Amino acid sequence: MSPKKAISLEFFPPRDTAAQEKLLRSAKQLLALYPSYVSVTFGAGGSTRTGTADTVRLLKNLGCDAAPHLSCIGATRAILADILDAYREQGIKRIVALRGDMPSGMGGDQGELHYASDLVAFIREHSGDWFHIEVAGYPEMHPQASSAAADLDHFVNKVRAGANSAITQYFFNADAYFDFVERSRAKGIDIPIVPGIMPITNYAQLARFSNMCGAEIPRWIRLRLADFGDDKASIKAFGVDVISRLSQDLLDNGAPGLHFYTLNNAEVTMAIWRQLRLD
Ligand code: FAD
DSSP states (O other): OOOOOEEEEEEOOOSSHHHHHHHHHHHHHHHTTOOSEEEEOOOGGGTTHHHHHHHHHHHHHTTSOEEEEEEOTTOOHHHHHHHHHHHHHTTOOEEEEEOOOOOTTOOSOOOSOOSHHHHHHHHHHHHTTSSEEEEEEOTTOOTTOSOHHHHHHHHHHHHHTTOOEEEEEEOSOHHHHHHHHHHHHHTTOOSOEEEEEOOOOOHHHHHHHHHHHTOOOOHHHHHHHHHHTTOHHHHHHHHHHHHHHHHHHHHHTTOOEEEEEOTTOHHHHHHHHHHSOOO
16 A cells, blocks of 8 residues: 655744734635644744744644744854754754745844755754754756756755655656756665645736746746636646646646645645545
8 A cells, every 4th residue: 555645734933913813714724624733934144043943832722733934044053053942942953954045135144054954954953853954845946956966965965964754845746856856866866755836826926926936837838828818716626626627637746745825825735636536
């Protein structure tokens, strides 16, 4: 029998009370599906440092295993050590370790650690084996990578620095994921590499995100979405269908689980989840 697939969910810290209520509603609905764990993003440069910790506490109080993201860009070792110690005191056992990107307008000081591999090594040096460390992988290459080969080497270094598993950037082309996993395995990387799944709900937002993070929206998906115009219900129905098929293909062909970028919205992730054969 194949091992049970691990499904995790990503949230971001809410900015105000209304957003917090929405997050709570979404999280309660999604937790009823029993995800393996949930994670909470971190604003690089420290912009949502307390927001991440508060949201992790909130979600942990709902009874799930919650993992904060932590990025090193713009931070000192001392700040990172404080954050790690505080999480350890709260019994947090899993962390998503990233370099992050400096928010526009914050320029200047890039901090003491320059890459995610430095952060992973620092976490191991400071906290030993306390944390299960997740790192990011890029099936379609990181947008700043000098070449596909260099990007893979950097991923390999990051894993060898002490990561336990990886979550990928989202993509709409399953072959990019399978190719990335195969090239990682050829370099001796044997940790689970879990595909990141981005539900489709809003074309303008998706196009903006994809442009920034280097995820390719296939021409046929772009053209179908453009046809729907402002018809939100049709965009959602099409998105659920496309992403459910992509997710099933990934699971059927060896992905160890799925990590949903929920955008704090339960409806579409739940609709996709329900369509999957998850045993
Ligand atoms: P790295 O692994 O350090 O790579 C960054 C770039 O540097 C790559 O191009 C890589 O090839 C290159 N590189 C690495 N090492 C070296 C080296 N030694 N020499 C030269 N070049 C090198 N961002 C946030 O701000 N907050 C979040 O919560 C967040 N969560 C995320 C979760 C996931 C699952 C993913 C996939 C991304 C997330 N991001 C988040 C975005 C991420 O921070 C950005 O993609 C960022 O630009 C890179 O972070 P990284 O950890 O992948 O960096």
